[in-house]
Amino acid sequence: MSKDELALYTIYRSSAAWRVRIALNLKGLKYESRPVDWNGESMKEVLSLNPAARIPVLVHNGKVLTESLAIVEYINETFPGPKFLPTDAYKRHQSRAIALHIACGIQPLQIGRTNDKVEELAGAGTGPKWAAYWLYRGIEELEQMVAKTAGKYAIGDEVTIADVCIPSILFNARRWNADISAFPVLLAIEKNLSEIPAFADAHPSKQLDAPKA
Ligand SMILES: N[C@@H](CCC(=O)N[C@@H](CS)C(=O)NCC(=O)O)C(=O)O
Structure with a gap:
């Protein structure tokens, strides 16, 4: 089993979650997708992780990550595979x-x-x-x-x-x-x-x- 456990709180048409899904896929990472229902119990879980009450939230080995572009940069720096930021x-x-x-x-x-x-x-x-x-x-x-x-x-x-x-x-x-x-x-x-x-x-x-x- 991979040492990296990744869970993504997502909504299918959330543009910010979509960015993180692309970054995870580009690195070939497997992750658990946790779809969020705005008005349901799952939203309470999101709120406990992200006081800004926004999707996406990525949990990596217990570490909570918010803000899609900051998450994309974290994925870029943390995992092997293609880089999303040019060297120039x-x-x-x-x-x-x-x-x-x-x-x-x-x-x-x-x-x-x-x-x-x-x-x-x-x-x-x-x-x-x-x-x-x-x-x-x-x-x-x-x-x-x-x-x-x-x-x-x-x-x-x-x-x-x-x-x-x-x-x-x-x-x-x-x-x-x-x-x-x-x-x-x-x-x-x-x-x-x-x-x-x-x-x-x-x-x-x-x-x-x-x-x-
Ligand atoms: N700057 C945040 C924006 C996140 C964001 O706006 N997410 C939307 C879904 S795409 C959301 O949670 N909206 C909640 C709302 O409209 O109250 C990021 O890039 O992660």
Whole structure:
């Protein structure tokens, strides 16, 4: 048996959990998937582990890890296998800048708690419009960023932490009806990533708690 015990508190369409699933898969790590029900008992367990009440939480040999990008970097440093951060300092910066643009500049503006508060303050139906606006705007900026750096993937032809963040934000854009059809660089990167098993297996549709088709 492996000395590494890994358990991931996840929700199939959580974009932040999706990033961690990709990182675990890229390293070829086996982990126990613990799907969380927002309104159920499992959420109490998450709260006891993460005071910020957010998914994902990864438990590695009893150590509790929160914040998806910090978890991805921990996985990168702790386990053998492919590295998600380029050895070149400038490329490493670029990959982190793209990851942070997505994880801090776009994603928090369209999560459940944000949309719910917008609805509460601005009225019924405003949450989805808010989410679509910020997704479109952030992804339009992202397209310009990757147009300067991309090869097959976001930073040239190596898979980096930037790529770990791209599929879920495009998925969320479609979910909230933001039209991303005019962003060819991102769409090509998304297609190339979808051909990598570690990315394909992390897709929401492949998760234990995904709705049955
Ligand atoms: N910065 C956190 C964000 C985590 C996050 O926003 N998770 C979402 C699911 S994708 C969540 O737990 N949302 C709870 C809410 O909307 O209240 C991370 O990257 O781990």
